[in-house]
Amino acid sequence: MSPATLAQEIEQLDETQKNAVALFVRFLAAQPHATPDDGDSTQQPEAPASRVSLFGALKDKITFISPDFDEPLEDFAEYM
Helix, strand or coil: CCHHHHHHHHHCCCHHHHHHHHHHHHHHHHCCCCCHHHCCCCCCCCCCCCCCCCCCCCCCCCCCCCCCCCCCCHHHHHHC
16 A cells, blocks of 8 residues: 555544554554564564473462361361
8 A cells, every 4th residue: 555545544534543543553663673584474472492380389388278177166066
């Protein structure tokens, strides 16, 4: 699309839409530009090479259930 055609289409928009176009242009300008050497620009970025697993990191550090969890409660002694 030529710049003249683009300018004509933008002129037909209302002020709210023009502001949205301006914000989008600023957003695009802040993005890194692809160079012809980059190849396919739709490729996903690579994941970090090394990640430390956090599963099980707090093993034996947190106790959720007390040791006497299965014992009868004193409050219900009269019902048993």
